[in-house]
Structure formats: structure tokens, C-alpha cells
Amino acid sequence: GAVVSQHPSWVICKSGTSVKIECRSLDFQATTMFWYRQFPKQSLMLMATSNEGSKATYEQGVEKDKFLINHASLTLSTLTVTSAHPEDSSFYICSASYVRRRGETQYFGPGTRLLVL
């Protein structure tokens, strides 16, 4: 149980285009999903916290207009990188936590590698 999927697993796009990444909890309901970014040889940095039915909360320094997050249901959150630039190239990882266990254990997706040319 507690499987989280991400789609796509990797994407290459041209500079200026927008890219949407999906995060799904496959066998549980998640009121909260988290989006992280990881640059090569670095650690995971939390970008934003997504709660079902409400606006996402962004970490300091993360542009909310550039990284649009939608958490429309208890099993799906999407991250859209708008007007992507080469510096947005990174590994994006989502995680989800159970409804009743507030954040105690987060289940991570396999990640999406984004390369912006």
C-alpha cells in the first residue's frame, strides 16, 4: 500500500513552454501533498505544500506564479512549471501523506526529471 505515482517520469521541453507534472496517490487518500525540487548532487528542497481544495502554501523564494499547484482531489495534485527556462531543469518529487496521520509519514513518488533546452 501507500503508492504514489508521478507522470511523466521525464520530460524535455523548449524554453518558454509550460510543463505539467501529475502526482497521484494510488491506494490512499491524501489531504496533503508536497512538492520538492532536487538539483544534481543536492538535497531535496520543499517548494510547496498542497492541501486538497485550498490554495497551496509556497516556501520562501519559490515563485507561486511560476510553479502553479492544483490539488483538485484527494488523490491528485499537479505542478505546472510555466514559461520554463533552463534553470528550471531539475528533479521534481512529490509526496503524499495519509488523511489521519498528519504528515507523520510521507510517501514519495518516483520523481520527474525536467530538462529545459
Place this chain on the structure above:
Amino acid sequence: SQQGEEDPQALSIQEGENATMNCSYKTSINNLQWYRQNSGRGLVHLILIRSNEREKHSGRLRVTLDTSKKSSSLLITASRAADTASYFCATLRSNDYKLSFGAGTTVTVRA
């Protein structure tokens, strides 16, 4: 933001040896977790230790937590080549229930 620091940054050991890595953090925590990440892949949850626990075991893994020193250690015993990966500690902050990751330790196990 990151609050954890890990040392060493990199560790190279022979198969069969033990690997120990340490993690320090700054704020009050609910629990501390260790994850493994193989190159270019997602995270694998290894073990969780709560703030009121001092030691926990899982298979070849042993984790300690010292809340007075705000530090934790992960010991992998009898290492195998398959243990080659990056290991991250992550603290669940008490104030906002967000995970904050350490910088990670890259472990290479030589056959």
C-alpha cells in the same frame, strides 16, 4: 528550508564493513526519518524514529536519536554493494509538520 547537516558528505567502504553517518538539526522535531536514494531515482523510506525514542532497529539498520544534542546517526551493518546510494535524514518539524532534509551522505560500497 534545509535544517539538517550530515556528515560525512561521502563514504567509501568495503563490502561487509559497517557504514555510519550522522545528521544534525536545529529546530524542535516530531520525528526524524532516514531515506535512501539510488542515483537518479526516487526516495525509499528506511526508518522513522520519534522524538521520544532513543534507538531503533530495522534489519541491518540501526538509528539513534539524541534530542539534547539534536543529532541522529544511521548505522548500516555488514554492508553490501546494493547499499551504494545517497542517504538523507529528514526531520518532521513540530511547528508545521514539514519535512526538512539534510544534505545527504553518498555511500559507495566496494565489492
